[in-house]
Amino acid sequence: MADTPAxxxxxxxxxxxxxxxxxxxxxxxxxxxxxxxxxxxxxxxxDLASADYFGGRASLWAALEMRSSVSDERPTAILGFDETFLRPFARALIEAATTRAAYRMSILQESRTAERCRVVEYVTGPGKALEELMLQPFDNVVLISAAKGKDGDETLFQLPRTDTFLRAFAKMAYVADQALHDLLDDMERLARQRKPAVSP
Structure with missing residues (x-):
């Protein structure tokens, strides 16, 4: 029997x-x-950038991309993140926009010695690791900044604060979160199927 797509x-x-x-x-x-x-x-x-299974663990990496008429609509990544980012970021954006209060979002690392970053920004370089984001609401937009502690905040980009955008973003985050976690489940299932049986 031919193998079906895994x-x-x-x-x-x-x-x-x-x-x-x-x-x-x-x-x-x-x-x-x-x-x-x-x-x-x-x-x-x-955009899904990569999906890997290594060391007994499935992981993936996605990017938030923007397109602009000034760059001929070419996709440009502004944030990169793993599967743990979308849910808290969507909540933070909605809370900041609806309460009109600044929201400080901490990004928890797996451990202090972990080499794997959970979130990076591509605004100031080729993947700068982030530990905290600041979401500051204004009349029409929410300002997204990298919190730098004593060095202040570094402005990265803006997102709209309108009802239509918040609804669209919440839907996008939900659809993407489901797709990413379904992909992780598929990768874990495939790894179990390929794992050789242990002899008694």
């Missing part, structure tokens, strides 16, 4: 796209140390 392909880029063209103007690359001049955000989406 893992279903999940096209996050196509299923998570949100247009911002009718939303209040939002920009990325706002830090003085940004690797690019400020760019208007015309749309955002999530």
């Amino acid at each position: 893992i279903t392909d999940r096209n996050l880029e196509a299923t998570t796209n949100i247009s911002l063209k009718r939303e209040p103007a939002c920009f990325a690359f706002l830090s003085p140390r940004s690797i690019s001049p400020p760019m208007p955000i015309d749309s955002i989406n999530l």
